[in-house]
Amino acid sequence: MQTHLPVKHRQDRLPWYTIYPPVPQFSTTIGPEICEEWLKRVRTRQAISLYLHIPFCRSMCWYCGFPVSITRRDASIDSYLGVLREEISLVADKAPQQLTVSDVHFGGGTPNLMKPVQFVALMEFLRRRFSFPETATIAVEIDPRIFKVELAEALEAAGVNRASLGVQSFDPVVQNAINRVQTEEQIALAVANLRGHAVKGINFDLMYGLPIRR
Ligand code: SF4
Numbered sequence: 328m329q330t331h332l333p334v335k336h337r338q339d340r341l342p343w344y345t346i347y348p349p350v351p352q353f354s355t356t357i358g359p360e361i362c363e364e365w366l367k368r369v370r371t372r373q374a375i376s377l378y379l380h381i382p383f384c385r386s387m388c389w390y391c392g393f394p395v396s397i398t399r400r401d402a403s404i405d406s407y408l409g410v411l412r413e414e415i416s417l418v419a420d421k422a423p424q425q426l427t428v429s430d431v432h433f434g435g436g437t438p439n440l441m442k443p444v445q446f447v448a449l450m451e452f453l454r455r456r457f458s459f460p461e462t463a464t465i466a467v468e469i470d471p472r473i474f475k476v477e478l479a480e481a482l483e484a485a486g487v488n489r490a491s492l493g494v495q496s497f498d499p500v501v502q503n504a505i506n507r508v509q510t511e512e513q514i515a516l517a518v519a520n521l522r523g524h525a526v527k528g529i530n531f532d533l534m535y536g537l538p539i540r541r
Pocket residue numbers: 383384386387388390391392393395435436437470493
């Protein structure tokens with residue numbers, strides 16, 4: 328790493344690198360008509376990727392740069408899932424033919440705040456509106472602090488084959504500094520449950536280089 332870069336850019340508000348196009352490129356000039364036009368240009372048999380954002384968390388991590396809402400109420404999530412289905416139908420209806428999906432990614436927020444039955448129903452809905460080859464990658468971001476075996480069963484039933492676990496750090500000092508405290512046992516249990524339910528592709532989100540006084 329070039330050590331002068333953090334110093335050079337420390338005053339800059341750089342785009343969040345995981346979102347493409349980056350947020351500064353978002354524009355109100357991209358409206359429904361343009362999206363519809365882009366959908367019409369998808370060629371027959373050209374596979375698309377879907378990203379579904381579940382913007383709810385139980386508590387705030389201090390490093391977070393994602394669009395999230397902190398909620399203790401499941402009612403917000405329930406009504407959001409209704410709107411999400413409407414959006415899925417809008418996209419599917421505007422496409423000139425049934426679209427083939429090669430990749431689905433559930434991100435957040437915390438997708439595993441969905442109840443198992445909700446997750447299975449949402450995947451069934453997607454499979455009705457789009458065509459999924461057997462090779463499709465279906466990935467879900469997981470918060471190990473609230474991961475339950477019932478959800479692992481639902482992921483398997485829904486055909487999920489990748490999971491991204493928000494681990495960040497095993498160091499308790501770092502965990503306290505970022506307001507994300509979780510034990511090694513919670514993470515190990517989540518991994519074991521995922522592996523035991525056919526989710527073979529597992530990655531950890533990790534952070535490093537946080538300047539912390541000890
Ligand atoms: S769990 Fe993820 S999305 Fe939610 S507050 Fe923490 S970093 Fe942000």
